Amino acid sequence: MKSRIALLLALIMVMSVFTGCTTNSTQPGTTTPEDYDNTESADIVIIGAGAAGLSAANEAIENGAESVIILEMTNKTGGALNFTSGSMSAAQTIIQEEDGIEDTLESFVEDIIKTGSDFDGKPNRKLVELFAEEGVDTFQWLWDNGLKDYEFLTDREGKRAVFAPEHPLYSIPRTYKPKAKDPVNYKAAAHEILDKVVKDASKIQIVYNTKGTELIANDKGQVLSVIGEHLDTGKATRYDAKKGIIVATGGYSANHKLMGEFTLYGSSYLTGSPATADGNALPMMQKVGAAINNMDYVPTFPMGLESADNPGTGIIASTYTWKTGGICINKEGNRFMDETEPNNSIREVALEEQTDAIQYDIFTDKILEDLTANNAAGMYNYRFGEGTPGERTVVTASSLDELAEKIGVPEENLKKTVEDYNQAVGSKGEDEFGRKYDDTVTPFNLGANKIEGDKYYAVPLRALCIITLGGVTANENMQVLDNNGTVIPGLYAAGEVVGGIWGKFVSGGTGVMGPIVFGRIAARAAMTGELATGYTVAPSSEILDASLFQKDKVETEGFDMSVELKDGEYEATVDGQEGPMTVKVTITDGKITDVTIVSDKETASIAAPALEQIPARIVEANSPDVDGITGATLTVNRIKNAVIECLNQAK
Template sequence: MKKLKVMSLALATLVSATLFAGCTSNSAEGNDTQNGNQTTVVENKSADIVVIGAGGAGMAAAMQAVQNGATNVVILEKMPQTGGNTIRTTGGMNAAATELQATEGIEDSVELMIEDTMKGGKNLNDPELVKVLAEKSADGVKWVTENGGDLSEVGMFGGASVKRIHKPTGGSAVGPMLVKMFNENMDKLNIPVLLETKADQIIVEDGKIAGVKASNKDGEFTIDCKAVVLATGGFAGNAEMVVEYNPALTGFGTTNHAGATGDGIAMAKELGAQLVDIEQIQTHPTVHPETQTMYTEAVRGNGAILVNKEGKRFVNELLTRDVVSEAILAQTDKESYIVFDQKVRDGLSAIEKYISAGIIYEADTIEGLAEQIGVDATALKATMDTYAGYQAAGNDAEFGRESMEEPLTTAKYYAGLCAPAVHHTMGGVKINTNTEVLKEDGSSIPGLFAAGEVTGGVHGANRLGGNAVTDIVVFGRIAGENAAKYVVDNGGNTEATIKVEKETETAKPEVDGGYKDGVYTGTGKGNGGDVTVEVTVEGGNIVKIELKDHKETPGIFEGAEAGVSNEIIKTQSTDVESVSGATLTSEAIKTAVAEAIKDAK
């Protein structure tokens, strides 16, 4: 039988999924009627629940479905690794009236979170969905923690009335932590994730979900199923689709991963699903314009300010993303600088990635920083002194910022160039509070559930930072719970037919390398800074490649480490393809290996 590539998630190494019982046809060659090319038709498969998308919402749904008793769940992911946009999330998870807030004496309530979310979304949000988001947020934090996650700190974010965003220890990025937790649970619960496998069509028979047509490098196949959870994310990575729904965003970059192309919305539309708020597309205000690296809002939440190229503040930095983005676009060159001091850096580990990536200027004095970024030193010094005075007095007389964590007077001083970029698509498939996908007439499509950025209605006209993680956890869990219940109500659970077999063997050389035996080291420039590898040559061939020192993003670098390293070992050459979605890490590994073996011939 054919094999589909999946990921051994806890170890983040490549494995395969052998497809066992449930086959309904033999492999065959057939004509692709759309393009006239020959395509391979792989054996059909079967499952009870197919989750489309291995981002945060999809993996939360799969986890909850199995925890609720589902026995035959499979995830399809078109990218080479799990994580989606979740892996890029740096801030945290908003939640109201949590145990952590109570411990720290923070007075918050479900009602206040609803009020803030509705206000941030300009009251375009679906009030019922917002109510569920807020009511189930604290339990979501508890669930993440109970399943191995870390949300042990709470802080301030734009649009929130109180400290509400729950973050990992030290303020590190929430996304890699979440994806690591999800991956470990995919392994623990034996949930197969078919990587580089694209869902092409959702099949409906007699008005109910009946299966999913999918394809990968081995060919096309169908998975017969009772329920589908649509968790494909938004469409901010599809520039044409963004402009179609919001022409004002022509030419904008994006913070999204390459797979966020709106596939799920297209599939749902084919079934007559209703779309809501589809034109509502959010820009994130603080994105490095050249690398599209997003500075988490926690930088501003922990004390940073924004200054323009004249060295002056121009906005309350903690207003909602749409307001801050608009304010930056009104400045010279439609850009600004995010400015902070050593104390802010020390309190937020996420900043280290920006520094390692070489996109942060630094100096021992404010005047020195002004020279680095090319702004008037007198103006910047006056701005910083004025802000320190406001902070000491507890009153921002110019812009009304209420939370001023630091006076920004501790050397060193730092600045990063930033501009708005397309960040989140608030609109999408319309769902009810059970995450059932609704048609234009308001009826549901039996067996079809959706969660995460593929849906609309939760965030209205503007999403508050920290609410995306709440969205994927809360509604991902609801989708999984209801999909599991739907299966029980419609024939019951079946035995899993798509099983995971881990392949732990290292690749073997397929050609003669002709190198001198030894252990060599080399360095390349990755997404988070330098990547150092150790290359072992035995019997004239490269037999082992190890990443020894790096700051690459967990959940992303592993795919590049396994994929690129194995191909180099097989071919004894660094002239191999990069792993899609982990291009910078892939290129760093290839460069480092090439440097390591340059004297080994």
């Protein structure tokens, strides 16, 4: 009887992990054979096939591993690399040598420290120095494995080491922007290279559509097992590692609840990250003792355009109209910063502190004309011109009263804000925010115009998060530490899931190179280090609440397929990732017999499975109510919405 009770208690504890509940047991991860269907083993088990996971897998093989298993939650590799153009940064590189640019690791480190220290950020100097040092060999490894054959964006002099104005500028050019050779399947060259190397390695196995849900310690106090839930079958496998488990699951920039827990308006930030960037691995590691740090380090871009059909998500977009006289106001109708401030961090934080982290760019025809005349309207035309994702967001009015009413801000506040601004422009002096109105021209201030004319415009923009800088605590070997600073034997982490490296703001190119560098370090340490014994595994004292990881059910529009449908061909156009998507539906004998994607501007590397599979699924089911595809949820929803519009036409 006692053995049955013990078995039942163990089952309840393990089941609590799968349902998101926490336990106070001092034996976290205790399992029984009923918890998984089979077991597999490898020298190294990696959770996550992003930049850190892929680089770790290769480095493990290069350091003697005979087998590596990567668990990947989606059906493709890359993680956040599928959402970025893949700018990289490194010092003392072969590109700088060929471009005739002298650089030092010391300069690189100090630039990163300076950026991360803004607003009392606290970068980890040891880890930053380690990144800079290891980055030399890592960049060379990428170069030798094919990067040398890629086309790079260059500056006006044709140099491939460039400045990247989307981030605080380095003191010298050390950013590299290679173009992917296969843009249909890759956005980042680094992803393309890593993917090829890993897929060519017979000793590396990638298990797709599998989520790590629980870490397990053995009787020696070593965390060397993980339960992987197969999302396509609902079954589970226990994966045992001989040398170590490396968690490389990314950050939490797609988890609005978690961001809102640690920042003022984080729940209102737009996310430009994969939906899998939800931070679920953090409590999983906390349950075996991992400490977390700096969860409030959530940098944003002050230029987020919200998706029309997927609220809460967005893309980078700015009108840049403030360069020729535009202003930014908050929901109260007031200005809140110097719009021409060259320090990105200052503008980012200013927007984060506004109600719901939203601003409205206010401008006129004259301001837009001057922006075009100064060859600075590229982003505006790309994001807000005719046929673009942001065209629908441009609000037009013939007066400030009308504009205020349309965007929902107090009329008197907006009029007073514009009046004060126009007076400041006329003074040719400096306003209360430090914005200057003299004739000095800078890249951020190409001319001053008053807000006046026959037409007024407003564009709503939100704080956009694509990376988070908090996470678990790790040492220089990427070994995960507990709250006492003690190594948890067998457990490693790399990439965005590790907190406390960069400080409060990330420097250009480190979001790509950082995971690659630290993934290599973690794998090398796991393969060459000795596993400690006798450690007592116990949960962290403050495990993140399970409710922060429970996704709210989104009520999506459906369609009643019992209604009578008229035969014919119907087309509908919906907003897409980078532009409209048009879908054609054919109805024959009252049923859906064909769904064709006529045109789209989706990110091919992410959307391809949805574009290929969802139309056929809808035809087979004779309904838009079909299962989605992990990692391509946004595209799936767009296709469904377009099909529903077609079906409404056919009623």
